[in-house]
Amino acid sequence: MTTRADRRPTIGETHQSLRERVYVELRERIIEGTFPAGMRLVERELADQLGVSRIPLREAMQRLEQEGFLTVQARRGSVVTDFGAQDATYLFDVRENLEGLAAGLAARHATTAQLRTMERLLARSRKSSDAGRLRQAVAHNADFHQQIVEASGNPLLQELMAPLDARLRRLFRLTSDLNDGDPMCGEHERLYEAIRDRDAARAEELARHHVAGTRDSALRYFSDAATQHSDGG
Amino acid sequence: MTTRADRRPTIGETHQSLRERVYVELRERIIEGTFPAGMRLVERELADQLGVSRIPLREAMQRLEQEGFLTVQARRGSVVTDFGAQDATYLFDVRENLEGLAAGLAARHATTAQLRTMERLLARSRKSSDAGRLRQAVAHNADFHQQIVEASGNPLLQELMAPLDARLRRLFRLTSDLNDGDPMCGEHERLYEAIRDRDAARAEELARHHVAGTRDSALRYFSDAATQHSDGG
DNA sequence: ACAAGCTAACTGGTATACCAAATACCAGGC
DNA sequence: GCCTGGTATTTGGTATACCAGTTAGCTTGT
Numbered sequence: 001m002t003t004r005a006d007r008r009p010t011i012g013e014t015h016q017s018l019r020e021r022v023y024v025e026l027r028e029r030i031i032e033g034t035f036p037a038g039m040r041l042v043e044r045e046l047a048d049q050l051g052v053s054r055i056p057l058r059e060a061m062q063r064l065e066q067e068g069f070l071t072v073q074a075r076r077g078s079v080v081t082d083f084g085a086q087d088a089t090y091l092f093d094v095r096e097n098l099e100g101l102a103a104g105l106a107a108r109h110a111t112t113a114q115l116r117t118m119e120r121l122l123a124r125s126r127k128s129s130d131a132g133r134l135r136q137a138v139a140h141n142a143d144f145h146q147q148i149v150e151a152s153g154n155p156l157l158q159e160l161m162a163p164l165d166a167r168l169r170r171l172f173r174l175t176s177d178l179n180d181g182d183p184m185c186g187e188h189e190r191l192y193e194a195i196r197d198r199d200a201a202r203a204e205e206l207a208r209h210h211v212a213g214t215r216d217s218a219l220r221y222f223s224d225a226a227t228q229h230s231d232g233g
Numbered sequence: 234m235t236t237r238a239d240r241r242p243t244i245g246e247t248h249q250s251l252r253e254r255v256y257v258e259l260r261e262r263i264i265e266g267t268f269p270a271g272m273r274l275v276e277r278e279l280a281d282q283l284g285v286s287r288i289p290l291r292e293a294m295q296r297l298e299q300e301g302f303l304t305v306q307a308r309r310g311s312v313v314t315d316f317g318a319q320d321a322t323y324l325f326d327v328r329e330n331l332e333g334l335a336a337g338l339a340a341r342h343a344t345t346a347q348l349r350t351m352e353r354l355l356a357r358s359r360k361s362s363d364a365g366r367l368r369q370a371v372a373h374n375a376d377f378h379q380q381i382v383e384a385s386g387n388p389l390l391q392e393l394m395a396p397l398d399a400r401l402r403r404l405f406r407l408t409s410d411l412n413d414g415d416p417m418c419g420e421h422e423r424l425y426e427a428i429r430d431r432d433a434a435r436a437e438e439l440a441r442h443h444v445a446g447t448r449d450s451a452l453r454y455f456s457d458a459a460t461q462h463s464d465g466g
Numbered sequence: 467a468c469a470a471g472c473t474a475a476c477t478g479g480t481a482t483a484c485c486a487a488a489t490a491c492c493a494g495g496c
Numbered sequence: 497g498c499c500t501g502g503t504a505t506t507t508g509g510t511a512t513a514c515c516a517g518t519t520a521g522c523t524t525g526t
Contacts, residue, residue: 017307018509019295043478053510055288058478062252062292066299068392074250075478075517090389093338097330105326156323159301160393250479276507286481291508308488308507 018052023060025050030069030080031170037082041070067163069170083170085222091167092215096208098161099145103191103207105152107200114151118192121147126185137185138172144188148195148207175221187213251285256293258283263302263313264403270315274303300396302403316403318455324400325448329441331394332378336424336440338385340433347384351425354380359418370418371405377421381428381440408454420446 029035047057061078064070072078106114125140142165149161187210194203262268280290294311297303305311339347358373375398382394420443427436 042476054478055291055509058288059292059295062295063299066296068389072478076519077477087389090387093334093387094331094389094393097334098327101326101330154323154326156301156320156327160327252479275505287507288480305507309490310506 017056019056019059019063022050022052022056023063026060026064027067027069027166030064031166031173033173035080037080039080041078041080043078068167083167083174085219085226088171088215088218088222091164091171092211092218095164095168096211096215098157098164099148099211100204100208102149102152102154102157102161103195104200104204105154105157106148107195107198107203109153110151110195114147115192115196118144118147118151118195122185122188122192125188129185141184141188142169144192148191151195171218175218184210184214251289252292255283255285255289256296259293259297260300260302260399263297264399264406266406268313270313272313274311274313276311301400316400316407318452318459321404321448321451321455324397324404325444325451328397328401329444329448331390331397332381332444333437333441335382335385335387335390335394336428337433337437338387338390339381340428340431340436342386343384343428347380348425348429351377351380351384351428355418355421355425358421362418374417374421375402377425381424384428404451408451417443417447 026035035041041061043054043057043061047054050057061070061072065072065078069081070078071081110118121140121144125137125144128134128136128140146161146165149158152158187206191203191206191210194206259268268274274294276287276290276294280287283290294303294305298305298311302314303311304314343351354373354377358370358377361367361369361373379394379398382391385391420439424436424439424443427439
């Protein structure tokens with residue numbers, strides 16, 4: 001169980017490879033908005049700033065490119081990829097299916113330990129939400145989803161979902177914390193019950209519906225933002 | 234002013250980067266079986282053999298690792314990832330969903346040009362199949378699937394499917410050419426008709442069913458192989 | 467003054483050499 | 497025979513240099 005609660009960029013924790021740490025660091029900066037869309041990243045400059053050489057930096061950047069966070073133009077530099085309403089649509093279309101698949105598989109294959117973990121994360125999420133700690137609630141919700149994917153027992157699905165989770169976090173970051181915690185918790189609880197009851201069809205349906213709901217609220221944000229922009233222009 | 238206005242697809246493929254070429258080369262070797270599962274890859278040795286330095290080789294290997302073709306153990310070297318019945322199951326579970334999604338989206342968004350391309354590929358596949366050129370038929374079938382994904386209009390879906398296609402090719406390679414061309418063509422034709430008729434639900438259903446059929450025949454191969462092995466041992 | 471062409475700086479791509487860390491294997495001592 | 501320690505191997509990482517496009521600025525000619 002990897003609760004990605006505290007991922008400190010401090011060099012000296014466990015010794016992951018430098019490439020990995022640089023990757024995480026840059027990814028977080030993009031997700032958090034420290035590196036906004038369109039920002040130009042210069043290899044030598046960035047390597048110097050991070051205190052690493054160009055090789056691990058390049059390897060980290062290559063991975064970020066593959067995962068859609070960077071756009072690398074050969075000999076023209078790298079820029080942080082834009083993320084708009086259209087990209088959000090693409091993301092949710094895929095997530096709706098993969099989350100549905102994960103939930104269905106989880107209903108079939110989840111171990112009791114995994115079910116217990118889901119229950120625990122759900123309780124934490126509910127608690128954080130009730131206490132008004134939206135940020136924590138969102139993190140626990142993400143962990144809950146991750147646990148479902150893990151419980152699916154399909155490692156390929158986990159591989160595919162991991163970068164999508166990162167993109168989703170970026171989207172949530174862009175759309176501030178508009179994430180209505182309460183209805184989410186309710187949906188999560190029903191989803192959990194379906195998985196616990198081994199009702200694969202219902203679990204899949206609930207998961208898909210849940211993602212669709214998230215999509216709608218995210219797209220609502222974009223259409224609102226567009227309206228605001230057209231005023232200012 | 235210049236907010237990422239330059240989204241040019243003018244990335245001429247005249248000269249790919251060395252990293253890209255090495256990546257493709259190694260991937261093909263793994264798919265074709267020149268580098269069998271379990272084979273150990275030594276960086277400097279391989280770099281020397283390919284006539285490149287370690288940097289582009291490492292970047293290519295990193296990508297292969299992410300896409301599941303290599304397993305890199307920290308400071309213990311890289312080995313070609315194994316691909317067994319279980320992995321095939323994982324792959325088909327995901328593909329069933331993503332191909333279904335792609336077909337549904339393609340039914341909604343395919344342009345007439347894309348429909349025409351599908352039709353052409355289908356005709357070629359049929360022709361190759363009738364002429365007994367199984368290898369060509371399989372290639373055209375793959376192109377047909379790829380065209381559906383492209384017609385989905387979801388670039389994220391394309392990104393996700395590309396590495397899965399490579400894995401599928403590897404699987405087909407392992408299972409020789411057991412791919413019964415004839416029934417495949419029939420299913421493809423019905424799938425095409427559903428897309429052409431803008432029947433998204435039917436297209437999705439047909440695509441999923443088609444993948445499920447492919448899975449069954451692939452898994453049949455594995456269980457046969459297992460039986461043979463248990464004889465010998 | 468303006469446009470075309472050239473040049474120089476910038477930046478990514480690659481090569482080479484080197485060091486550090488970790489592992490694996492072998493030899494020697496108990 | 498087993499454990500320990502050293503050494504070779506291999507990867508991870510860095511520094512440095514050079515090459516090759518790309519861009520932008522300058523020069524030059526009309």
